Amino acid sequence: MLSHPDITPEMKQRIDEIIASHKDTPGAVIPVLRMCQDVVGYLPVELIDYISRGLNLPRSDVYGVATFYSLFSLTPRGRHTVRVCLGTACYVKGVKEAMDRIGRTYGIGSGETTDDRRFSLEAVRCLGACGLAPVMMVDQHTYGGIKPDQALEILEKYE
Amino acid sequence: MNQHRLDLMLCGGTGCHASGASEFKEALGAELERQNLDREIRIIETGCNGFCAVGPVMLVQPEGIFYQQLQPGDAEELVEEHFLKGRPVQRLLYKEPASKETIPIMDEIPFFANQMFRAMRNKGQIDPESIDEYIARDGYFGMARAVNELTPEEIIEEVKTSGLRGRGGAGFPAGVKWGFAAKAEGDIKYVLCNADEGDPGAFMDRSILEADPHAVLEGMIIAARAIGASRGYIYCRTEYPLAIDRLSLAIENARNYGLLGEDILGSGFDFDIDIYQGAGAFVCGEETALMRSIEGKRGMPRPRPPFPANKGLWDRPTVLNNVETMANVGQIILNGGEWYASVGTESSKGTKVFAMSGDVNNIGLVEVPMGITLRKMIFDIGGGIPKKRKFKAVQLGGPSGGCVPEKYLDTPVDYEEIAKVGAIMGSGGVIVMDEKTCMVDMARFFMDFIQDESCGKCTPCREGTRRILEILDKIASGHGTPGDIEILEDLCDVIKTSSLCGLGQTAPNPVLSTLRYFREEYDAHVYEKRCPAKRCAALLKFTVDPDKCKKCGMCYKVCPSGAITWQKKEVASIDREKCVQCLACYDACRYDAIE
Missing domain, CATH: 1.20.1440.230 (NADH-ubiquinone oxidoreductase 51kDa subunit, iron-sulphur binding domain)
Incomplete structure (x- = not known):
């Protein structure tokens, strides 16, 4: 039913549990997509099809939701997600230079992943930490006051 | 409950976290234990204190002494000198930048002294994860009054009297909105809280949720009582994991205390709240789009009317208010609408929280009475513009707002007055911009x-x-x-x-x-193909004006690509081949010498 090189049998079991526990909840598609993405790391199209069958929803609906919200990714993600805040405060404080340097150093643009799946780079809207501008988040950790050189130094620590 | 000699209110907000609050907390905890003080002194991790610019910060209660920029290495001295010998550590206290005067007491620091705390009255004062501490500060008393003493009409009347207007941006009177929903027919009604704070440069909702989650729940319960709703959702950004954790815990605690769920306080009134996590779409801050999103659809708005008060979530009557609005409601019901309306201007009552950032000294969250001027907010509370640069404009209300130049800085904070100068109150983002902003x-x-x-x-x-x-x-x-x-x-x-x-x-x-x-x-x-503020790289020449250059070498030091040559007592020069046009030299030059 669901076969994809990035989805292991254990993952599939988790996915089935998630779908089963939300089957009859109206409006559950967003939480289900989120939880499934947490399991697999991203949402391959085959998985979206599988979810739509499981929730008994048209594929177009589920695909429509998955592509509308920026949280969902239909392509593989890196081991670490680098979120560079492009909110107003960070912008005023020159975050763009840091973003450009990261992009040039690792050869990726916003929304892209390095070939070795080490980093995914994302330009995000205000992280709500304007007091520390410019701000970058690597996975769940927030770094404030980043200059281009520091940003690169921080990233070196993540394998 | 154990009585403690001192409570150390350490800020655990996002700002202080990133500046190293948790490392400091660990060091301080170890030090207290080492000195056998951990039974008489306790550390409480609070929500955002607001003064993010000098984090990590800590308030020592009941003394009211405020420490700033704390590092793990400071723990030993703090414990030894202050907590054992009673001598506050001078070098860690706040110093007024202009007069260099040391101000130990938090309430006397200008940043705090000019504020008025209502929506944020508990920030940094209680442990946000303790429902008992919230109750000890009159928490849920307003809700108890609403449920047991007032009729729904009286609640709505009280909120109308307060003049409370939607703090999310549009400024619609909350009481009027509730009145519409109360009159609407429906088998089930909903109360929603909009915590999808998306405006870049606004972080007050996050801060309230992290510092005082119960205040939001209390407001929602009162709203539900007023309109006869039985279900509530808090639509929170998924980018705010700490807020979601604290809210979840608060909901669980409130249920255990009988303040949420079935038969609240024995009144026969049922209401329960769930958290709904957003998935990253700015437009979901719009009310109809937010409701579509909870229904599991693409978050797109629809034309109004019908208004959500009549046909909202799942086409049922729905009230949606934002976090800051909800956080004011409990106090309004407890102290009365007239108390709330005693502060403010003719059309804008009470207080408003602003998130001040950009080119201003005291970056952070401030809550001010309506009617205060923008100048007072930016220069007295905000401490003015850093690096001796000149003020250029302030952007109010995020991407939907507008900028206000110097000549209108005496405009009072008031929904209508701010609109007159071409900006909006919006959710309260205040981005200060200096002369180097294009x-x-x-x-x-x-x-x-x-x-x-x-x-x-x-x-x-x-x-x-x-x-x-x-x-x-x-x-x-x-x-x-x-x-x-x-x-x-x-x-x-x-x-x-x-x-x-x-x-x-x-x-x-x-x-x-x-x-x-x-x-x-x-x-x-x-x-003229010229950028007066020198920000637009394509219009810059990247050359050094030898007449203006003071030969200080600052540009040379900051250049990331080695494009600048400079020697002591020599005018710097830029190699256009190596230059990556990052503008670092423009920022660093204090003499405006780079063309």
Whole structure:
């Protein structure tokens, strides 16, 4: 039913549990997509099809939701997600230079992943930490006051 | 409960966290234990204190002494000197930048002294994870009054008397909105809290949720009682994991205390709240889009009427208020609407929380009485502009707002007065900009944001914002042609009048307000191919003016690509081949010597 090189049998079991526990909840598609993405790391199209069958929803609906919200990714993600805040405060404080340097150093643009799946780079809207501008988040950790050189130094620590 | 000699209220907000609060907490805890003080002194991790600029910060209670910029290495001295010998550590206290005077007591620091705390009255004062501490500060008393003593009509009347207006941006009177929903017919009604704080530069909702989650729950329960709702949702951004954790815990504790769920306080009234996590879409801050999102659909707005008060979530009567609005409700019911309305202006009552950031000394969250002037807020509380630069403009209300130049700084904080000068109160983002900010670049930044977040449902917003961005790009890159500015004005007018929802209708505001006050900057870009603020890289020459250069070498030190040659007592020069146009030298030069 669901076969994809990035989805292991254990993952599939988790996915089935998630779908089963939300089957009859109206409006559950967003939480289900989120939880499934947490399991697999991203949402391959085959998985979206599988979810739509499981929730008994048209594929177009589920695909429509998955592509509308920026949280969902239909392509593989890196081991670490680098979120560079492009909110107003960070912008005023020159975050763009840091973003450009990261992009040039690792050869990726916003929304892209390095070939070795080490980093995914994302330009995000205000992280709500304007007091520390410019701000970058690597996975769940927030770094404030980043200059281009520091940003690169921080990233070196993540394998 | 154990009585403690001292409570150390350590800020655990996002700002202080990133500046190393948790490392400090660990060191302090170990030190207290080592000195056998851990039974008489306890550390409480609070929500955001607001003074993010000097984090990590800690308030020592009941003394009221305020420490700033704490590092793990400071723990030993603090415990030894202050907590054992009673001598506050001078070097860690706040120093007034201008007078160099040390101010030990938090309430006397100008940043705090000019504020008035209502929505944020518990921030940094209680442990946000303890329902008992919230109750000890009159928490849930307003709700108890609403449930046991007042009729729904009396609750709505009280909120109307308070003059409380929606703090999310539009400023619609909360009591009136509740009145509509109370009258609407429906088998089930909903109360929603909008915690999808998306405006770049606004973080007050996050802060309230992290510092005082019960205040939001209390407001929602009162709203539910007023309109007869039985279900509630808090729609929270997924980017706020700490807020979601604290809310979940608060909901669980409130249920255990019988303050949420079935038969609240034995009154027979049932109401329960769930958290709904957003999935990253700015437009979901719009009320109809938010409701579509909870229903599991693409978060797109729909035309109104019908208004959500009649047909909202799942087509049932629904009240939606934002976090800050909800956080005010409990105190209004407890102290009365007249108490709340005793502060403020004719049409705007109470207080408003602002998130101040950008080129200002005291970055952080401030809560001020309505009617205070922008000047007072930015210069007295905010401490003015750093690096001895000049104030240029302040952007109010995020991407839907506008900028206010120097000459209107005496405008009072009031929904109508701010609208008159071309900005909006909005959710309360205050981005201060100094003379080195290019207004064309700023407008371009906001338009880039808006066109990216436009949901695509209506054409004026989807296509129009993209066209505006293209023209701004063209102007900023030095390819502007005569007539571009006029086309911009036309486009703005069409988008404003014909878009479906608030996002589109306000999208042109940043362009309109920069055109209104800084048109000469647009002209300089278009006709002279010059960027007066020196931000638009394509219009810069990257050469050093030998007359202005003071030979200090600052540009040489900051250049990331080694493009600048400089020696002591020599004028610097830039190698255009190596230059990556990052503008670091422009920022670093204090003499405006780089052309």
